[in-house]
Amino acid sequence: MSLAPRFILGIDTSCDETSVAIYDALEKRMLVNLVSSQVALHARHGGVVPELASREHSENLTPLFETALLNSGLRLSDLNAVAVTNTPGLIGCLLVGTSFAKALSYRLKIPLYAINHLEAHLFSPFIGGDIEFPFLGLVVSGGHTAFYRVGSFSDIELVGQTVDDAAGEAFDKCAKLMGLGYPGGPMIDKLARQGDPLAYAFTIPKVKMGPQYLSFSGIKTALHHHLQAALPLDETKRKNLSASLQATVVETLLRKAKHFLDEHKYAGFALSGGVAMNSLLRERVALLGAQRGISCVIAKPEFCTDNGGMIAFLAAHREAEGGPFTLSTTPSKKIQARGLKT
Numbered sequence: 001m002s003l004a005p006r007f008i009l010g011i012d013t014s015c016d017e018t019s020v021a022i023y024d025a026l027e028k029r030m031l032v033n034l035v036s037s038q039v040a041l042h043a044r045h046g047g048v049v050p051e052l053a054s055r056e057h058s059e060n061l062t063p064l065f066e067t068a069l070l071n072s073g074l075r076l077s078d079l080n081a082v083a084v085t086n087t088p089g090l091i092g093c094l095l096v097g098t099s100f101a102k103a104l105s106y107r108l109k110i111p112l113y114a115i116n117h118l119e120a121h122l123f124s125p126f127i128g129g130d131i132e133f134p135f136l137g138l139v140v141s142g143g144h145t146a147f148y149r150v151g152s153f154s155d156i157e158l159v160g161q162t163v164d165d166a167a168g169e170a171f172d173k174c175a176k177l178m179g180l181g182y183p184g185g186p187m188i189d190k191l192a193r194q195g196d197p198l199a200y201a202f203t204i205p206k207v208k209m210g211p212q213y214l215s216f217s218g219i220k221t222a223l224h225h226h227l228q229a230a231l232p233l234d235e236t237k238r239k240n241l242s243a244s245l246q247a248t249v250v251e252t253l254l255r256k257a258k259h260f261l262d263e264h265k266y267a268g269f270a271l272s273g274g275v276a277m278n279s280l281l282r283e284r285v286a287l288l289g290a291q292r293g294i295s296c297v298i299a300k301p302e303f304c305t306d307n308g309g310m311i312a313f314l315a316a317h318r319e320a321e322g323g324p325f326t327l328s329t330t331p332s333k334k335i336q337a338r339g340l341k342t
């Protein structure tokens with residue numbers, strides 16, 4: 001009988017953050033979760049440049065791993081498993097992480113787990129806590145905005161998603177239009193705190209394809225029109241525009257969450273992904289929990305944006321269900337998840 005791995009190394013190099021974490025599956029404790037952000041590098045180009053991102057991962061991954069090991073107080077030989085994001089993501093970036101993980105797994109003779117980045121986000125609100133199934137999960141990031149019905153670690157069903165831009169993408173594109181730089185979400189969040197959410201009219205988009213879908217591309221078009229009329233821009237206008245568009249994005253997400261919560265009985269709602277950092281969204285989701293009497297769990301800030309911690313955490317729960325992947329594991333642009341039905 002094989003023992004479940006205790007110290008699991010988690011690696012994520014799917015986009016513009018290099019991250020290494022070590023999770024103690026026995027004590028249910030994240031020992032270390034280090035993130036080396038490339039935001040400053042890509043900000044100069046107004047968005048992520050894939051080739052630059054993979055080069056940065058190649059340079060940063062080994063020193064980050066060495067620091068993580070040092071900070072955890074463990075020795076190399078203490079590691080019992082290695083988990084790595086193999087999909088979805090930028091292919092050159094994924095290659096850096098998966099190659100590193102495969103080499104380490106081969107050298108240490110420990111199992112290798114290929115983890116779906118979106119599934120890892122989905123379960124990230126539960127790091128350090130207990131999970132009640134079934135829950136409605138919302139993953140909201142720069143690349144994805146999707147709702148899932150989650151019955152167990154291997155029963156995950158996509159129930160709704162955006163038909164165009166992701167919510168984070170909408171924030172990023174709107175920020176660019178306002179001359180705020182990249183990534184836009186945190187800047188819009190900050191400005192919105194001092195703005196009037198009713199100053200500018202934005203409509204909640206209706207999607208013809210059905211009530212399970214969302215759309216965010218219209219917000220960018222509406223902002224474009226408001227900007228034309230508001231020129232020249234000043235600080236007050238930027239604050240009011242930020243507050244108004246942020247309120248619309250949050251309201252769009254909340255209405256959809258309520259729609260799904262009305263459709264099925266869920267034990268709770270779990271919010272994750274980079275946009276889960278948004279202060280208004282966090283407030284409104286907490287309120288929703290109180291209103292509905294369900295548990296609303298929001299990922300801790302360190303587990304919202306891309307991180308290796310969520311990769312290691314998910315691997316800890318995968319062991320019992322079928323075991324490790326082999327050295328033939330390759331990165332994939334396609335979403336290949338064990339439990340995910342798309």
Ligand code: KG4
Nearest residue numbers: 141142143168183185274275277278305306
């Ligand atoms: O999960 P993540 O780190 O990367 C992806 O997998 O996409 O999410 C990054 C996204 C960006 O679009 C960024 O603008 C958004 O998360 N974001 C925020 C906030 N912090 C990050 N959006 C709104 N408010 C924030 N405070």
Ligand code: ZN
Nearest residue numbers: 121141305306
């Ligand atoms: Zn992500």
